[in-house]
Amino acid sequence: MADFDTPELKDYVEVPLPQVGVMKGSGPFIAKPEHQEALGFPGELVDDWQDVAVNRLADLTKRYRGLRVFMDSCVKCGACTDKCHYYLGTSDANNMPVARQDLMRSIYRYYLTPAGKLLRKFGLEKLIGARELTRDVLDEWHNYYHQCSECRRCSVFCPYGIDTAEVTMAGRDILDTVGMGQKYDNEIIGKVFTIGNNLGLPERALADTLEGLEEEIEEDIEIPVKLPLDVKGADILLVTPSADFFAEPHVDGLIGYAKVFHQAGISWTLSSHASEAANFGMFIGSYENMRRISLRIREAALDLGVKRIVFGECGHAWRVAYAFLNTLAGPFDFLDPKYPVPQHILEVTHDLIQKGKLKLDPSENDHMTLTFHDSCNVARATRMGPKPGGQFTIPRDVIKAVCNNYYDMPSDTIGEATYCCGGGGGLLTDDLMEVRVKGAMPRMQALNTVVEDHGVTHLAAICAICKTQFAKTLPYYGFTMDQIISVHQLVGDALVWDDFEKVATGDEASDNNEQE
Amino acid sequence: MSFLTILYAALFYFATATIVFGVGFKILQYAKTPAPLKIPTTPAPVTKSGVVVRLAEEVVLFKSLFKSNKWIWIFGWMFHFALLLVLLRHLRYFTEPVWWWVTLIQPFGKYAGFAMLIGLFGLFARRFLVKRVKYISSPSDYLMLLLLIFIGISGLIMKFISHTDIIAVKAFFLGLMRFDIQPLPADGPLLIHLALVAALMLVFPFSKLLHAPGIFFSPTRNQVDNPREKRHIAGWALKLEADREH
Numbered sequence: 001m002a003d004f005d006t007p008e009l010k011d012y013v014e015v016p017l018p019q020v021g022v023m024k025g026s027g028p029f030i031a032k033p034e035h036q037e038a039l040g041f042p043g044e045l046v047d048d049w050q051d052v053a054v055n056r057l058a059d060l061t062k063r064y065r066g067l068r069v070f071m072d073s074c075v076k077c078g079a080c081t082d083k084c085h086y087y088l089g090t091s092d093a094n095n096m097p098v099a100r101q102d103l104m105r106s107i108y109r110y111y112l113t114p115a116g117k118l119l120r121k122f123g124l125e126k127l128i129g130a131r132e133l134t135r136d137v138l139d140e141w142h143n144y145y146h147q148c149s150e151c152r153r154c155s156v157f158c159p160y161g162i163d164t165a166e167v168t169m170a171g172r173d174i175l176d177t178v179g180m181g182q183k184y185d186n187e188i189i190g191k192v193f194t195i196g197n198n199l200g201l202p203e204r205a206l207a208d209t210l211e212g213l214e215e216e217i218e219e220d221i222e223i224p225v226k227l228p229l230d231v232k233g234a235d236i237l238l239v240t241p242s243a244d245f246f247a248e249p250h251v252d253g254l255i256g257y258a259k260v261f262h263q264a265g266i267s268w269t270l271s272s273h274a275s276e277a278a279n280f281g282m283f284i285g286s287y288e289n290m291r292r293i294s295l296r297i298r299e300a301a302l303d304l305g306v307k308r309i310v311f312g313e314c315g316h317a318w319r320v321a322y323a324f325l326n327t328l329a330g331p332f333d334f335l336d337p338k339y340p341v342p343q344h345i346l347e348v349t350h351d352l353i354q355k356g357k358l359k360l361d362p363s364e365n366d367h368m369t370l371t372f373h374d375s376c377n378v379a380r381a382t383r384m385g386p387k388p389g390g391q392f393t394i395p396r397d398v399i400k401a402v403c404n405n406y407y408d409m410p411s412d413t414i415g416e417a418t419y420c421c422g423g424g425g426g427l428l429t430d431d432l433m434e435v436r437v438k439g440a441m442p443r444m445q446a447l448n449t450v451v452e453d454h455g456v457t458h459l460a461a462i463c464a465i466c467k468t469q470f471a472k473t474l475p476y477y478g479f480t481m482d483q484i485i486s487v488h489q490l491v492g493d494a495l496v497w498d499d500f501e502k503v504a505t506g507d508e509a510s511d512n513n514e515q516e
Numbered sequence: 517m518s519f520l521t522i523l524y525a526a527l528f529y530f531a532t533a534t535i536v537f538g539v540g541f542k543i544l545q546y547a548k549t550p551a552p553l554k555i556p557t558t559p560a561p562v563t564k565s566g567v568v569v570r571l572a573e574e575v576v577l578f579k580s581l582f583k584s585n586k587w588i589w590i591f592g593w594m595f596h597f598a599l600l601l602v603l604l605r606h607l608r609y610f611t612e613p614v615w616w617w618v619t620l621i622q623p624f625g626k627y628a629g630f631a632m633l634i635g636l637f638g639l640f641a642r643r644f645l646v647k648r649v650k651y652i653s654s655p656s657d658y659l660m661l662l663l664l665i666f667i668g669i670s671g672l673i674m675k676f677i678s679h680t681d682i683i684a685v686k687a688f689f690l691g692l693m694r695f696d697i698q699p700l701p702a703d704g705p706l707l708i709h710l711a712l713v714a715a716l717m718l719v720f721p722f723s724k725l726l727h728a729p730g731i732f733f734s735p736t737r738n739q740v741d742n743p744r745e746k747r748h749i750a751g752w753a754l755k756l757e758a759d760r761e762h
Binding site: 015017018020061062063064065066068069070072073074075076077078079080081082083093096098099102113114115126127128129152155156157158159160161162163166287288291295322323324326327330331340341342379380381382383386387388389391392416 | 561642
């Protein structure tokens with residue numbers, strides 16, 4: 001493992017005393033010039049970066065009311081100081097949400113407020129916590145704006161709804177604008193533009209992968225479940241995170257969606273042009289890049305002539321889809337108006353279960369006892385179904401319909417108060433392993449509680465990043481990587497196929513006579 | 517007319533203009549700045565009337581703060597609502613005849629000053645006793661509390677210990693409102709009280725006191741959760757759509 005200590009799990013999360021600089025460092029890798037330029041940013045740090053940064057901040061406060069109000073309104077009450085999983089896991093003072101905001105607010109006050117402009121003339125800027133934008137500040141931004149997963153937990157508890165995610169996004173936007181972007185995010189966005197997905201999986205390889213999965217399913221359940229690609233005229237375009245195509249446990253979720261569609265008799269297709277639900281444009285706070293990625297989905301929907309758009313299991317992708325897609329790439333008046341645009345795969349599955357269109361045997365999952373991790377972006381930035389809070393009830397209703405053993409984690413760690421997995425918001429990279437492991441502590445602690453109290457064996461999630469993050473961090477806390485699973489794996493495994501004609505696959509063909 | 521009267525009259529005209537135009541400017545600025553994306557913190561209301569309820573709960577009950585931290589909530593809420601009562605009670609010095617409901621709250625308003633100070637002392641104590649809050653506090657955060665504390669103390673001194681000529685004070689303020697300046701009594705507690713109040717009015721539009729108008733414009737709290745049903749787009753974002761092929 002790595003050169004840091006994994007936090008110890010206690011009976012409950014203890015709020016640490018703030019330590020100055022314990023997570024000070026050089027931050028994640030800086031983007032290479034080619035990664036920067038592909039996104040329309042300067043290749044390396046520009047000479048007049050100080051002016052560029054201040055002007056960009058001024059510009060952002062004119063473009064985003066949220067940022068302006070958040071910069072002005074904080075009263076430093078301290079309500080957010082014990083809410084961030086990165087603070088709880090690292091105890092670094094700058095990981096308190098208000099302190100993270102103040103890294104920028106101090107600059108905003110110095111250059112962009114009357115009070116700052118006046119006081120700095122007398123050298124009294126410290127009175128209001130203002131400071132000059134130096135190279136050290138820029139490095140501090142790069143480091144600490146990449147120790148925030150934009151999960152919005154602090155925003156729930158702020159009396160003014162100040163959302164540190166918006167500040168982090170602005171910080172990263174400014175860093176990109178001066179030529180100091182993050183390698184992981186920007187390289188990935190470039191891949192979406194050139195190849196179509198985060199993983200850089202070209203069309204040919206994608207087609208082969210899907211074909212392989214079809215064979216695997218057929219061997220397993222003897223039903224010819226298809227994973228169609230680029231089928232014109234299909235009813236549904238499924239847009240899913242590219243990790244679903246081969247990462248574990250993501251791929252079992254993809255197989256689950258395919259099985260649901262197959263059993264419900266719904267025609268669907270994936271798209272090679274829009275083979276990615278994730279939208280890292282959000283992570284870097286770039287409206288333009290987020291929009292450019294989103295437009296690929298519009299183009300694919302038009303090109304394939306589908307009637308509906310459905311998103312697979314992914315947290316921030318569902319935020320961009322649910323809350324932003326209509327804005328960025330709408331209007332979607334060419335789709336079937338009977339369905340919301342877009343829909344979450346869980347909304348589709350939930351609806352099918354309600355209507356009795358899926359035949360389920362929850363005892364298929366009896367070898368597991370489940371709990372559910374509310375993904376931060378789904379919980380605090382989106383909805384499922386028509387009612388507020390559907391994003392909490394719909395996944396649980398689906399899990400309970402396909403599993404007999406289910407327990408929630410403690411109530412202050414789920415729902416709107418859910419802890420981020422620790423790897424969201426563009427931090428899912430090996431160069432940020434320490435902050436990822438430490439940031440996972442509050443979730444691991446909550447998981448440990450239900451493991452000890454109820455014998456929970458598995459953690460179900462609906463986000464590609466959460467799944468990857470947990471697969472990597474569970475072992476640090478004494479669990480195993482296979483304890484994280486996709487919700488649609490549970491659904492897929494519980495589906496009963498005795499009304500379907502089985503295909504003959506070698507010596508298992510004798511099972512065919514089960515059919516009536 | 518004494519120099520003191522002219523000084524305080526000028527101070528209050530200046531302070532009033534500053535808070536009215538300063539806060540007015542900020543409100544206009546907030547209102548005109550677009551929120552290009554739907555970012556309500558969910559679960560969020562799906563209707564406009566739901567948003568009104570949500571904002572009312574935040575402004576009247578400090579609901580999010582209640583969820584967050586009971587100590588900050590109790591001190592903060594006590595301070596703000598005592599201050600509201602105190603301010604309403606002070607309307608008696610600016611109206612003639614005094615409105616009936618101002619007379620009605622007079623006995624409560626008198627003692628609310630103590631509740632206000634308890635709240636402020638609680639918040640002040642947290643600033644240096646809670647290490648996390650101490651870390652995030654700037655000198656201005658302490659000064660703002662001290663300013664309010666001294667306004668409260670000087671006010672209570674006048675109410676309960678060393679009365680000022682309140683009839684004359686009222687005549688001074690009614691005179692200011694009619695541009696007919698009347699003499700201000702030269703009492704220590706009164707002059708301190710009024711100077712600090714003017715200072716508060718002067719810093720209001722340039723400080724964190726902007727949280728008062730700010731909360732109404734906070735997109736995480738004031739947006740309707742309906743992005744799928746209704747397309748939301750900012751003016752500057754619409755201009756980007758010129759490149760659309762579809």
